[in-house]
Amino acid sequence: MEKQYPVYTLKNECNDCYKCIRGCHIKAIRIQGGSASVINDKCIACGHCVTICPAGAKKVRNDIDVVKALFLTGKKVYVSLAPSWAGVYNISKEKMIAALKKLGFAGVSETALGAQEVSIQTAKQLNQAEKGLFISSACPVIDDYIRLYKPEFAKCITPIASPALTHCGLLKDMLGDDIKVVFIGPCIAKKNEADENPDLMSAALTFDELNYWIKEEFIDIEAIEPDETCKFIPEDSYEGALYPIEGGMNETIKRVGIDKDDVTFIGVSSLES
Ligand code: SF4
Ligand code: SF4
CATH class of the missing domain: 3.30.70.20 (Alpha-Beta Plaits)
Structure with missing residues (x-):
């Protein structure tokens, strides 16, 4: 089909x-x-x-059944959780992880870890590059928009995988190529990323789908009792969690360290900008 x-x-x-x-x-x-x-x-x-x-x-498109089918394969399925979860759910990270584990996920890791790696790679490229315009975005909508509708700027997109795909790769390097990774976040376009990179990201769910699934399973996320295993793997993120904030990506790149003093950072948000 x-x-x-x-x-x-x-x-x-x-x-x-x-x-x-x-x-x-x-x-x-x-x-x-x-x-x-x-x-x-x-x-x-x-x-x-x-x-x-x-x-x-x-x-x-609702991909909950795709994720349930991954569970049936018997492989361990991990969540790459977008940093914006903290602005959507008014619960502790331990409760969030407990709810996701109750759905059947083996563990939860923050996509922000991938964002931190992207910032490190981007800073490295900027430090080595000749003068020019460089465009980097965590959002596949922006990348696709430039490639399809502003092709004259396509060469300016930094050749680094998105934070979500970078994070999926980091998890597979750490936990084995046999695991499956599902991105969960606010972004519909991540479904395109999953469709185009199934070896890295097996599926992408929006927070709306997650809410629906949690309700369907009668999980009370506020009342849920997390145990000691409910921690982000391998660790909590730091600067990467700034990515959903306007200009957050630029800020993390600056914190990584730019050797040159003639680099100008510009943050652009929305297609209307
Ligand atoms: S917005 Fe588009 S899809 Fe929605 S009712 Fe109007 S024409 Fe139909
Ligand atoms: S408005 Fe709808 S059809 Fe147009 S690009 Fe966005 S998602 Fe696609």
């Missing part, structure tokens, strides 16, 4: 208001068979149409 793209239209729910067509910044939606359909090879999975559709007809 053909794999569903991360963002799609539930045609029966669409009321043909065309708000999504007007709202998609890159015109990746067209009328097809009478309803507003996403053009898969143009869409960068920013999720804007899902947010603005008044009928709830624009949907995000």
Whole structure:
């Protein structure tokens, strides 16, 4: 069966208001068979149409069953947890880890560890590079936007894997190539990253999917009692946790250390910037 793209239209729910067509910044939606359909090879999975559709007809692919199928393989499945979890869930990290383990995950690690590694690699490249423009983003939406719609800047993207993919690689180096890693975070576009890099990232779930799954399993995350094993592996992150904050990536690169005094950092947020 053909794999569903991360963002799609539930045609029966669409009321043909065309708000999504007007709202998609890159015109990746067209009328097809009478309803507003996403053009898969143009869409960068920013999720804007899902947010603005008044009928709830624009949907995000649900990958919970993909993760449950990974559990059935008997392989250990670890979570790469995006740093923004702390702003979404008002619970301790121990409770968060306990809830994820109760779902069936073998352990939880912070994606921020991958972000820290990306900052180290980026600082190294900047220190060695000739003068020029360098673009780095933790967000696959931005990378895809530049590659598809601003190809003249594609050569400026630093050739370093994203924090999430870097983190998946670090976990496999540490725990063995046989483990599976599932990213959990706010980002729909990580599903594209998982689809394109299945050897590193087996699936990506959004916080909405996680909430649904926790509810489905009747897990009370506030009441859950963590045990002594409920710790991030291999350790807590430090600067990498700044990544979700605007300019956070630049800040971590500066903290790693830039030898030159003529480097200017600019933080850009959103497709409208
Ligand atoms: S915004 Fe929603 S209801 Fe309106 S055309 Fe798009 S998918 Fe259909
Ligand atoms: S997810 Fe973003 S890029 Fe894709 S169709 Fe919706 S608004 Fe356009």
